[in-house]
Amino acid sequence: MTQELEKNPREGLSRRAFVQSGAAVAAGLVLGFYLPGNKHRRAEAASASGASEERVNTWLRIATDGAITIYVARSEMGQGIFTAMPMVIAEELEADWSKMRVEPAPSGPEFNYSGRPFEVTGGSSSIRSNWEILQRIGATARLMLITAAARKWGVEPESCRAEQGAVFHAASKRKAGYGELAAAAAALPSDAIPKEPKLKARSEYKLIGKPTKRLDTPDKVAGKAVFGIDVSVPGMQYAAVRHAPVFGGECANFAALAKAMPEGTTLVKVPGGVAVVAASWWKAQKVASGLDAKWTKGATTGLSSAAIEKKLRAATGAKKLPVATSKGDPSKALRKAKVKLEAEYSTPYLAHTPMEPLNCTAHVKPEGIELWVGTQSHTLTKLVVSNHTKVPQEKIVVHTTYLGGGFGRRAESDMVLQAVEISKAVGKPVKLIWSREEDVQHDFYRPASLVKLKGGLDEKGLPVAFSATIACPSIFERWTLFGGLPKSGIDSAAVEGLADIKYDCPHQHVAYARADLGVPVGFWRSVGSSHNAFYLESFIDELAHAAKKDPYAFRRGLLEKSHPRFVKVLDTVARISNWKDPLPEGRHRGIAIAESFGSIVAEVAEVSVSAGGQPTVHKVYVAIDCGRYVNPDTIVAQMEGGVVYGLSAALNGEISLKDGRVEQSNFHDYPMLKPSEMPEIVVEIVDSGAAPGGVGEPGTPPIAPAVTNALFAATGKRIRSLPISKHSLAAQEDAKL
Amino acid sequence: MAKSLKVNGREVSIEAESDTPLLWVLREELGLTGAKFGCGKGLCGACTVHIDGVAVRSCLVPVSAVSGEVTTIEGLSPDNSHPVQQAWIEADAPQCGYCQPGQVMACAALLKAKANPTEEEISAAMTNLCRCGTYGRIRKAVQIAIKRNAKGGA
Ligand code: FES
Ligand code: FES
Numbered sequence: 001m002t003q004e005l006e007k008n009p010r011e012g013l014s015r016r017a018f019v020q021s022g023a024a025v026a027a028g029l030v031l032g033f034y035l036p037g038n039k040h041r042r043a044e045a046a047s048a049s050g051a052s053e054e055r056v057n058t059w060l061r062i063a064t065d066g067a068i069t070i071y072v073a074r075s076e077m078g079q080g081i082f083t084a085m086p087m088v089i090a091e092e093l094e095a096d097w098s099k100m101r102v103e104p105a106p107s108g109p110e111f112n113y114s115g116r117p118f119e120v121t122g123g124s125s126s127i128r129s130n131w132e133i134l135q136r137i138g139a140t141a142r143l144m145l146i147t148a149a150a151r152k153w154g155v156e157p158e159s160c161r162a163e164q165g166a167v168f169h170a171a172s173k174r175k176a177g178y179g180e181l182a183a184a185a186a187a188l189p190s191d192a193i194p195k196e197p198k199l200k201a202r203s204e205y206k207l208i209g210k211p212t213k214r215l216d217t218p219d220k221v222a223g224k225a226v227f228g229i230d231v232s233v234p235g236m237q238y239a240a241v242r243h244a245p246v247f248g249g250e251c252a253n254f255a256a257l258a259k260a261m262p263e264g265t266t267l268v269k270v271p272g273g274v275a276v277v278a279a280s281w282w283k284a285q286k287v288a289s290g291l292d293a294k295w296t297k298g299a300t301t302g303l304s305s306a307a308i309e310k311k312l313r314a315a316t317g318a319k320k321l322p323v324a325t326s327k328g329d330p331s332k333a334l335r336k337a338k339v340k341l342e343a344e345y346s347t348p349y350l351a352h353t354p355m356e357p358l359n360c361t362a363h364v365k366p367e368g369i370e371l372w373v374g375t376q377s378h379t380l381t382k383l384v385v386s387n388h389t390k391v392p393q394e395k396i397v398v399h400t401t402y403l404g405g406g407f408g409r410r411a412e413s414d415m416v417l418q419a420v421e422i423s424k425a426v427g428k429p430v431k432l433i434w435s436r437e438e439d440v441q442h443d444f445y446r447p448a449s450l451v452k453l454k455g456g457l458d459e460k461g462l463p464v465a466f467s468a469t470i471a472c473p474s475i476f477e478r479w480t481l482f483g484g485l486p487k488s489g490i491d492s493a494a495v496e497g498l499a500d501i502k503y504d505c506p507h508q509h510v511a512y513a514r515a516d517l518g519v520p521v522g523f524w525r526s527v528g529s530s531h532n533a534f535y536l537e538s539f540i541d542e543l544a545h546a547a548k549k550d551p552y553a554f555r556r557g558l559l560e561k562s563h564p565r566f567v568k569v570l571d572t573v574a575r576i577s578n579w580k581d582p583l584p585e586g587r588h589r590g591i592a593i594a595e596s597f598g599s600i601v602a603e604v605a606e607v608s609v610s611a612g613g614q615p616t617v618h619k620v621y622v623a624i625d626c627g628r629y630v631n632p633d634t635i636v637a638q639m640e641g642g643v644v645y646g647l648s649a650a651l652n653g654e655i656s657l658k659d660g661r662v663e664q665s666n667f668h669d670y671p672m673l674k675p676s677e678m679p680e681i682v683v684e685i686v687d688s689g690a691a692p693g694g695v696g697e698p699g700t701p702p703i704a705p706a707v708t709n710a711l712f713a714a715t716g717k718r719i720r721s722l723p724i725s726k727h728s729l730a731a732q733e734d735a736k737l
Numbered sequence: 738m739a740k741s742l743k744v745n746g747r748e749v750s751i752e753a754e755s756d757t758p759l760l761w762v763l764r765e766e767l768g769l770t771g772a773k774f775g776c777g778k779g780l781c782g783a784c785t786v787h788i789d790g791v792a793v794r795s796c797l798v799p800v801s802a803v804s805g806e807v808t809t810i811e812g813l814s815p816d817n818s819h820p821v822q823q824a825w826i827e828a829d830a831p832q833c834g835y836c837q838p839g840q841v842m843a844c845a846a847l848l849k850a851k852a853n854p855t856e857e858e859i860s861a862a863m864t865n866l867c868r869c870g871t872y873g874r875i876r877k878a879v880q881i882a883i884k885r886n887a888k889g890g891a
Contacts, residue, residue, distance in 0.1 A: 078833030078869045213829050220834030221825045222817050223771025223810035227835060230770035238765070282761040283754065355775055355783060355835040355868040404773070404835030405868050436776045633829065637874070641832055644870025667780040667866065675863055678872035 029062040029141065029182040060089060060137055062145075066165060066179030068093070069101045075376045076104070076216060077354075077406035078641070079696040080634035083214045085134060087630050091207045092138025092200060095178070096165030102215045104400045131628070131692055132199075139197035141185075147192050148184035149176050202628070202689070211633035216402070228374035228401045229359045229433060236361065239422045239432040240284035241415075242291055243273035243442045246660040247518055248298030257291055267291075268425040270418040272442065277426050281433050289435075299518030300660035308517055308657065309346065312450035315471035315513035322489035324499035328507035330454075333465035337456025339546050343539060345453065346721045347531040349655035350446035350524055351670055356404020357439050362419035363429035368395030369420060370429075374403035376411040383481070384413040385420055407645070408523035412444050440670050441662040444522025445655055447473040449494070449531050453539045461547030463505040463558065468498055468535070471513040472528075473521045489514065493523070497532035497594060497701065502566055503540065503558040519657070525645050526596055526697040533594035533701030534650075534708070534722065541590070541709045542718065551709060552579050552591050565625050566593060569602045569686050572623035576684050577604035587618065590709025592702040598693030599626035600686075603643070605679075605706035609714045613730030617647060617707055622683045622699065627690035635695045636683045642699020643681055648672040650704035652725045742803060744769070745812025755801035759793075760784045762800045763809060771810035771838045775866070782865030785839035785846075786810075792846035792862070810838040813845060821845045824882035832869035839865050844879055848886050 061069045070089060076082040082102045090100055142162050149167035150157040153174055160169050166177045219225040244250055251257070251274045258267040265287050266277040274293065278284035334340060361372040369391055375381045378398040386393045403410055419432040434442075449472035456465040474491040477484060485491055490499075490512050499510045524530060544554035552574050559566040570593055574580070583589060586608045593602035606619040622639045629635055652671050656663045664670040708719040715729050738755040741748055744767060751766045758777075763769045763786065775783030777796045784796040789805035813819045817826065821844045831837045840863070847854055847862040854862070859879055867875070 076833075078831075080832070213826075214831070216834065217826055217829055217831055218817055220831040220837050221822045221841060223838040223841075225834050226770075227773075229774065230764075232768065232770075280753070280757065280761060280765055282757045282765075286756075353868060355773075355781070355833065355866070357774060403833060405833045407868075433774070436778070637829075637832060637871070640873055641870040644872070645868070666778050667776050668778070672866055672868055673870065673872075674866065675872045675875070676860055678870075678876075681873055 029144065029186040030060070060141060062141065062178050062182040062185075064179050064182055066096075066099055066177050067101060068095050068099050068165075068178070069103060071103050075374070075378075075400060075403055075406065075410070077374075077376065077403035077410065079638060080214055080631060082216050083212060084630040084634060085130065086215060087207055087212055088131060088134035089138040089141075091205055092135045092197075093142045094162040094164065095138075097207060097212070099165055100215065104402075135199045136197055139199055140194055143194045143197055144185040144188055144192070145178055145181045147188060148181045152176070152181075152184060208630050209632065212631050214634070225402045227356050227404045228361070228372060229356055229404070231361045231372040231399075231401060231431065233361055233363060233372070233429040233431075236429045236431055237277050237279065237426060238281040238284050239268070239275045239277045239419070239430050240281060240288040241270060241273055241275045241418060241432060241434055241438055242288045242293060243438055244295045244298060245441070246295065246298035247300045247520060249295040249301075250298075252294040252296050253292075257293060262287060266426055268422045270421045272414065272418070275418060275422050275432065277422060277430060281431070285435055298660065300657065303518065303660045304658050305348070305656040308448055308519075309450065311517060312346065312448065312471040312515050313344070315515045316450065316452045316469045318513055321469065321511040321513050323509065323511050324490045324495045325508050325510035327509075328465075330465040330467045330507040330509045333507035334454060334456045334467070337464055338459045339457040339461075341453075341455045341539070341542055341546055343453045343542060343720060344450065345535045345538065346450040347448065347534060348653070348722065349448045349519060349521075349657075350530075350649050350653050351440050351443040351655050351664070352405075352407045352409035352446075352524055353436075353439060353443075353667075353670060353672065354403070354405025354407055354409055357436055358409070358415040358434040359432060360416045360419035361429065361431040362416070362423040364389075364420055364423040364427075368397065370397045370399070371416060371419070372399045372401060373416055373419075374401045374406075374410060375413070375416070376403070376406045376408075380411070380481070381413050381416055385416060388417050389420060389424075407525045408527070409443065411523055414442075414444075436667070437665045440655075440665050442520075443655075444520045446524030446527075446530060447475065447494070447521040448517070448519075449473075451498070451535045453535065455539060455543050457543060457547050461549060463503065463543055465507040466501065466503075466505045467509040469511045469513060470494060470498060470532075470535075471515045472531075473517055473519070474514050475521050475523060475527070477514075478521075485514075493528045495528060495532070497529040497596060498536055501536060502563050502595070503555070504561060505558070525642070526700040529594055529596040529697075529701040530646070530649070533592065533596075534704040537592035537594065537702065537705035538708055538718070538720065541592075541705070541712065545712075555591070555593060565686075565688055565690065566595070566600055568688070569593060569600045569623045569625050572684055572686050573602040573604050573621050576623065576682055577606070577619075577621035579604065588710050588714035590706045590711070590713055592705035592709060594698070594701040596694075596698045596701055597696075598691065599624055599695060599698040600693075601625075601639070601698045601702055603702040603706040605703065605710045607707060607710040607714055609711065609729050611731065613728055615651070615707075615711055615714075615724060615729055617651075617677075617679045619680045619682065620647075620703065620706070622681065623686055624683065624695070624698065625686040625688045625690070626693040626695050626698070627688055628692045629685065629695070632685055635685055638695040639683045639699040640681045642697065643703050644673050644678070646700035646703035647679075647707065650707055650722055650724055651677075652723050654723050654726070738801060740800065742800070743806040745808060746806075751800065753800055756799050758796050759786070759798045759800050759803055759807070760795040763795065763807070769809045769811050772842075773835055773839060775836070775839075780866070781836070781839075782843060783836050783839045785842040785865060787842060787846055790846060790849050792843050810842055813841070819845060820885035821848065821878075821882045824878045824885055827881050828874045828878035830871050830874040830878045832871055836865060836867045836869075836871075840867070840875055844882055847879075848882060852886060853883065
């Protein structure tokens with residue numbers, strides 16, 4: 001329950017005294033504020049000034065003991081947002097960093113939206129969209145604390161200053177900690193709340209830009225951080241799901257199975273399959289996997305990976321495809337080109353496999369629904385559940401836990417709806433956990449795609465024409481909440497990184513062929529750039545080779561005129577990787593650069609290939625320009641993580657279909673990089689001071705082409721489809737493409 | 738099946754079907770959720786705990802087969818004071834953090850067996866997977882732990 005004291009809508013800040021059962025909020029200064037979420041992952045954040053009381057979704061609390069807690073309405077999935085967001089606030093607040101705490105924002109009435117329907121932690125957007133408002137919150141709180149101190153001491157606020165969690169008055173040598181001042185600050189009249197707090201200049205930053213330890217590390221190392229799978233609710237039952245093996249199939253013998261369930265277990269029909277409920281998860285899982293279930297046909301019945309490839313290829317040949325980019329006359333330019341190149345590239349479906357298997361705890365009660373889930377969007381979860389159950393959003397409470405990895409998978413709500421159905425059916429709180437097998441076989445996969453590329457060089461070896469036709473299922477088509485597939489017929493997620501190339505080239509044509517294959521697809525770390533950077537950066541390498549130019553110099557020349565930030569990033573990666581120096585015998589390198597989510601990343605991979613054809617990636621050098629940044633240590637960690645995620649996929653990642661079913665099932669056949677395969681990763685941040693870009697995703701796109709370009713340098717074999725493990729790199733054999 | 742187990746220095750009695758993996762007994766019966774479920778097939782190590790000081794993947798061990806003393810991350814130290822936990826904090830190793838209790842337990846068992854392990858011994862012991870790609874920092878943390886261990890002795 002909240003009681004409104006006063007608000008300051010112009011600033012998007014509000015104060016409330018609130019007595020709240022769930023969040024155990026003690027007295028002190030509490031500021032509520034609105035962090036705008038991205039309505040669409042492409043949309044820029046709405047301005048902070050549009051905030052209204054109802055939309056308050058994040059809180060800053062200064063307790064009387066000086067502890068400062070930020071309740072963040074964002075999902076911590078490893079990307080460090082629970083540290084970066086408090087850092088920006090603490091900077092302006094002049095807080096003592098050791099006193100800062102962070103907690104997920106509870107989902108109660110005070111966190112409900114009425115205007116904006118939902119926000120998602122995705123698109124690497126949290127810091128990009130919220131930087132300034134976070135600064136203003138910190139600055140406002142600081143000025144209020146200063147005013148409170150000044151009034152107490154009977155001096156002018158201007159004669160006081162704040163530092164390290166305290167206010168000082170130099171002339172009278174007085175000092176008061178924030179904790180002591182919190183109550184007085186909370187009681188200030190509204191005209192004492194600054195309307196336009198002056199924000200620090202970059203040169204005044206003490207915390208932002210310095211490597212800072214994560215606030216969530218101690219709990220994670222102690223095993224105390226609560227992930228969705230760790231939630232415990234009194235009276236809770238456990239559920240295991242068994243999906244129809246073919247996408248879109250249904251259980252054909254549900255009634256017979258339900259009648260014959262072993263004692264203490266219940267069978268429930270859920271979207272996508274059936275679930276077994278029992279007193280322990282092991283029991284539920286054992287019964288679920290042993291069910292003699294019969295399944296109906298589905299959307300992918302009979303489909304195989306070979307057929308998918310054929311369909312994608314055929315789709316690129318269709319007449320009248322929607323055009324994403326059109327510049328000059330590439331057909332004519334190609335006819336006149338001195339050198340012409342044509343190539344077909346493709347990449348497979350990929351699963352996300354976050355380390356924490358999917359799960360959700362749901363309690364459907366007569367008075368409403370309570371959910372505990374590690375989701376990338378608690379607001380979207382609420383909306384989807386409300387649409388599905390017709391229970392109004394005000395009666396749905398979502399407790400967001402830590403996420404054991406998200407990568408886009410936890411932007412989906414399939415496991416949430418299943419948990420809701422199960423709890424409703426058994427009338428008890430239920431924790432649903434998917435086995436790893438169900439996770440691998442029932443994902444919303446990174447779409448498979450295939451692209452036909454053409455390029456032409458003039459007599460100087462410069463590109464004159466570039467054309468690409470990409471066949472790829474649409475992700476946005478299903479996301480009607482994000483507006484679905486636009487009228488243009490172009491799915492921005494399918495063409496990003498291909499339709500907006502930065503290299504100088506006067507004649508360009510990029511077309512999109514939407515392929516509908518029945519396999520569920522979704523956002524996978526770096527989305528379309530995860531495949532398009534591989535296509536473009538490999539093909540540019542082919543062009544460089546055809547032009548007999550060094551791949552770094554070739555790229556640099558094509559960016560020099562109009563893209564200074566790209567050049568700086570390329571030069572940086574060339575410098576840190578000692579690009580100009582020869583490598584030891586047997587080592588080879590490749591380079592790639594890609595922009596995604598507002599950040600530019602270039603990578604150099606150093607590889608060797610054994611006599612038997614086994615590739616090893618020894619080192620990866622990363623240069624990133626993500627504009628203004630908060631915590632450099634997080635950026636380095638995200639680059640390491642992004643490289644490893646992309647490397648796992650490039651080397652071995654493939655989800656294949658046979659008879660309409662996914663063939664892989666666990667980490668033995670859908671492997672991630674092992675500790676022994678970890679390359680040394682060197683990261684340098686290019687400090688451009690530009691608008692902040694994302695860091696969670698941009699490390700991923702360049703790694704696949706950096707590695708395959710290096711393998712080309714090593715073996716002369718051009719790898720045009722992933723994963724690399726499907727190609728023979730042994731010296732004697734010809735590459736099987 | 739009723740059985741008594743020694744977990745984190747305490748004698749506890751549990752009631753579970755005999756083939757239930759130790760992991761699920763720890764998590765659901767005893768509320769010790771530090772050991773995580775990742776694959777259920779012995780492939781990832783998220784479920785690593787100690788039995789008599791040796792690292793085991795608890796998703797593969799039926800509870801009926803457990804005879805030694807079990808230590809989980811909760812029993813490693815009450816306050817992150819174990820040198821391995823200290824090292825992990827110093828290296829700021831975790832990202833999502835889900836695999837990290839298992840990683841810490843794998844390292845703690847290694848250092849218990851070998852105060853000064855060789856590179857090969859480290860590689861052989863530190864095989865747990867991490868989807869977030871924190872291997873570089875884990876490597877660093879292991880080195881810090883070896884040093885701290887030598888100094889403080891645990
Ligand atoms: S859960 Fe035990 S090894 Fe993966
Ligand atoms: S830190 Fe996320 S899986 Fe290792």
